Amino acid sequence: MSKSASQKRPDRAPVPVIRSTAEFARYVGLARTTVSRVLNAQPGLRPKTIARVQQAMERTGFTPNAHALHLRGKRTATIGFCMENLLTPTAVLKVAGLQHRLRERGYASLIEILEPGGSRRVIRHFLSLRVDAVVFIGHFVEDEIALRIRELRTNATPHLVIDQIGISGADTVALDRSRGMRELVSHLLTLGHRTYGLLGITGPMRAVRDRLVGIEAALGSRGLTFAGATRSLDSLHARDNDFEYGRALARGFVEERDRPTAFVALNDEIAIGALQALQEAGVRVPQDVSVAGFNNQDICLMPTPRLTSVDQQIQQTVDTAANLLLAQIEGVASPSPLVHMIEPLLVARESTGPAPSRSRR
């Protein structure tokens, strides 16, 4: 294949594919040592020699083998990312942001998706490549990741967990979801809402449990109980497409007497689906009911009314993560692992408003 590629430009002498400094030195007609000194910009070389080497580099496209350098101990300046998936927009924003910050410092990024049961292989691969650090972004099987963290510690390889709280022994950066829910529900309580429909906030995951804790705390501060003030129909519907899931959940509530006056969703997609279904059923938002999402993605601006949501403060997450990681890599990390909670920001828009007067009750 290389031959056919060079044959395409018969206007020049054929350029050989060069794969080592030895070959390259022979090609330029210099000693390997000299070539190496030019490549590493060492002093005491004649400008003419430097130019000769550079021109040959240009012509042949020769690049020194990084593996030989890393064997000699040069650090790889590579970070391994373990992602839950690349389909969650907020997770992608986090890798993208972190990658950007690390790239400024000269680091490259290896990105792998971690399937359940597949983390061992991925981490061993990262370790065999001698990455400078490993970052986990997303929510994984807790026991499995805990084992991986142990391995990374045994290997003295810096590591960081983003999003998932509860992995012991690892520096962690995570959104304070409990606090986010508490602030959102407090906002709705202040608007007079006393009954809440929960949309998709179900399951045993820590990230869900934290939210329920936040909701309960907000309700409790006004003398309401979680059981008395909230309702959920999650188990009645399959969660496939979040938008359709939100529609289905909301439709379940529409016909109910004693319909909640406020709906709080797991994420923005579910909230927007619910909002649409409510509007289609003739329920006015926010006059009849209020609807709120979570994550504050761009799509919050799409519906009319625009969606109230809880912002993840991704930039702050990224900055915190980058600083922790660089501190670890540069060896100035704090001795014991720390959990850094990011404070979410409530963004109130037109989809939440005063509770309707209680004519129904």
Next chain:
Amino acid sequence: MSKSASQKRPDRAPVPVIRSTAEFARYVGLARTTVSRVLNAQPGLRPKTIARVQQAMERTGFTPNAHALHLRGKRTATIGFCMENLLTPTAVLKVAGLQHRLRERGYASLIEILEPGGSRRVIRHFLSLRVDAVVFIGHFVEDEIALRIRELRTNATPHLVIDQIGISGADTVALDRSRGMRELVSHLLTLGHRTYGLLGITGPMRAVRDRLVGIEAALGSRGLTFAGATRSLDSLHARDNDFEYGRALARGFVEERDRPTAFVALNDEIAIGALQALQEAGVRVPQDVSVAGFNNQDICLMPTPRLTSVDQQIQQTVDTAANLLLAQIEGVASPSPLVHMIEPLLVARESTGPAPSRSRR
């Protein structure tokens, strides 16, 4: 740092951080050769010896240095991805899909964002790491990428361009945007629309020009001219957030006499923004005007009415790309570069309907 990590588990003997087979062999009390044979699952070893090595691997977390293997000629099984950004959902779907296909075949992924002027550094880094192939996804500065392709060819490194047509000398997979627009406009012509508002379809980029060609072809087949049947207000508004951009563009058209009856947008976000602004101004969709997007992202299902759009057929793009890439890597590639056009799929939904009767004219 390694010390503090192992001190945390005083219940076991401290585990040293082992970085080479030599150290490891000393630790297990075997010869380097023997350890190596166990690691490579060679025959003729006593089960007891194998167990001894494996237990020590488990305990120490030792992983052979991949750089030493690659120095000896083992291929890296790594693909370098050059992305325009990680903020375009369709581009992320493509990397994610391609990564998945390649991972099944044992390849890891290095992902870099290419900033204008920064491609040389990134490609040299990929080459120095001896990646098995390089993939470009997105739209880049044409001359710059053309130079990079030349370098990759000189280096005999397989490479593939996804999305951007017109880079000579490279296998290319791209959506046939011209055809997509032709089909969309034909659909609208059949519905009786004779005047078109173009939303954000401006600029010198090939991807835009192709669309205009497609629009013109569709119009021409019904005896209409591009100049006569289309209007654009793009230059009057800054494109910041696509959703707001769409709103602004649509508002500009609302007050016009001779308002177009159909609107065709650069992407789904702009179309949805436009749709909202039209509805807020009391224009009914699709009774008064039709609106169509491009890309057929999930958000097309969010507005009421749901958005007609042109699907990128991402799965097909990914499959084609994976096959081309693997063929190149395995050396069975066709001798000359090929451009593979992916046929888009028109997805008609409720946002497009029959043109209103021409009472206004």
Next chain:
DNA sequence: CTGAAAGCGCTTACAG
């Protein structure tokens, strides 16, 4: 500037 040598971590072929 050249040239020979050492060593990074690994596998492999060879003699014991």
Next chain:
DNA sequence: CTGAAAGCGCTTACAG
């Protein structure tokens, strides 16, 4: 099973 050796591609210290 052990042990010594060669070689992958590189840099560096050294003598010329």
